[in-house]
Amino acid sequence: MLKGAIFDMDGLMFDTEQVWQKNWKLIAEEMGITLDPAFSKSISGTSGRLMDEVIEKFYHVENGNPIAKDCIRRVHEDLAEFVPEKKGIHEILEYFKENGVKIAVASSSSEEMIRRNLKNTNTVGYIDAVISGQNVAHGKPEPDVFLKAAEMIGIDPKECYVFEDAFNGVKAGYAAGSRTIMIPDMNQPTEEIRAIAAGVYDSLLDVVEALKKEEI
Numbered sequence: 495m496l497k498g499a500i501f502d503m504d505g506l507m508f509d510t511e512q513v514w515q516k517n518w519k520l521i522a523e524e525m526g527i528t529l530d531p532a533f534s535k536s537i538s539g540t541s542g543r544l545m546d547e548v549i550e551k552f553y554h555v556e557n558g559n560p561i562a563k564d565c566i567r568r569v570h571e572d573l574a575e576f577v578p579e580k581k582g583i584h585e586i587l588e589y590f591k592e593n594g595v596k597i598a599v600a601s602s603s604s605e606e607m608i609r610r611n612l613k614n615t616n617t618v619g620y621i622d623a624v625i626s627g628q629n630v631a632h633g634k635p636e637p638d639v640f641l642k643a644a645e646m647i648g649i650d651p652k653e654c655y656v657f658e659d660a661f662n663g664v665k666a667g668y669a670a671g672s673r674t675i676m677i678p679d680m681n682q683p684t685e686e687i688r689a690i691a692a693g694v695y696d697s698l699l700d701v702v703e704a705l706k707k708e709e710i
Contacts, residue, residue: 495705496673498649499590500640502539503601503608505659505679506698508615509578510569511538515680517568521561527553535681539634539662541602541627570607577614580677582699587620589702596647600639600656602627623647634662637670644670655710657698664691675701675710 505511515534522529533552540548549558590597597620601608605626612618623646630638637651644651656667659679667674668690676683676691683694693710695701704710 495593495595495708496653496655498596498598498644498647498654499586500598500600500643500647500654500656500667500672502656502658502660502663503599503603503611505538505580506657506663506677507580507583507599507617508611509580509679510573510611511659511679512578513569513572514538514565517565517572520568521565522553525553529553535661538680539602539658539660539666541633544633545602566604566607573607573611573614577611579615581697582702583615583617586698586702586705587617589705591620596622596649598623598625598643598647600625600627600643602633602639604628634660635665635669637666640667640670640672644672657701661687673710677701 501507504514519529530552536548545562546558549561553561587597599608599621603626605624608624608626612621623643625639625643625646627633627639630642632638640656641651644654651670651672654672656672656674658664658667658674659677664674664676664687673692676694677698688694
């Protein structure tokens with residue numbers, strides 16, 4: 495077993511990617527836009543300038559930042575009410591804690607949102623470090639956020655698992671040199687993604703079973 499575990503948040507720990515996609519769609523409808531189906535894959539896991547660029551492409555605007563800020567505000571409001579959890583999240587965090595594995599959350603969401611979601615789901619006690627993609631130079635698919643997370647828990651990135659649901663996140667974990675596991679959420683992996691992922695599992699609970707059998 496490796497020494498560190500780095501978790502994405504939206505769509506991986508918590509079933510929040512659906513909340514993001516709902517609000518992206520609502521904003522588009524309010525603007526009279528029908529979003530291309532490729533939007534969900536392109537926007538998932540992004541932050542900062544890359545998020546703005548994806549918005550500009552699909553919403554046909556010159557500056558995507560106001561739309562990004564509007565969506566973030568709406569998602570904050572939704573998640574203040576309820577944070578839906580992904581199957582197996584408590585079990586995998588408990589398993590890693592019991593085995594002395596350091597745990598970080600590395601998400602494209604704001605640090606405020608990450609910490610609030612962790613608190614509202616009683617998972618904050620398992621986490622050794624939190625890093626937002628908004629606090630590094632380049633968001634996913636660049637590896638910055640995972641490299642920073644590994645640094646914060648004091649573990650070599652090559653000695654860390656990265657758990658992701660989005661294509662951009664899998665690419666970032668792979669670029670960081672980490673053993674990257676995909677648990678698909680909104681999109682099933684392509685052959686390209688399967689080639690760089692160390693494994694693809696249906697749920698975090700399945701990952702726990704694989705870890706116990708030393709399959710990953």
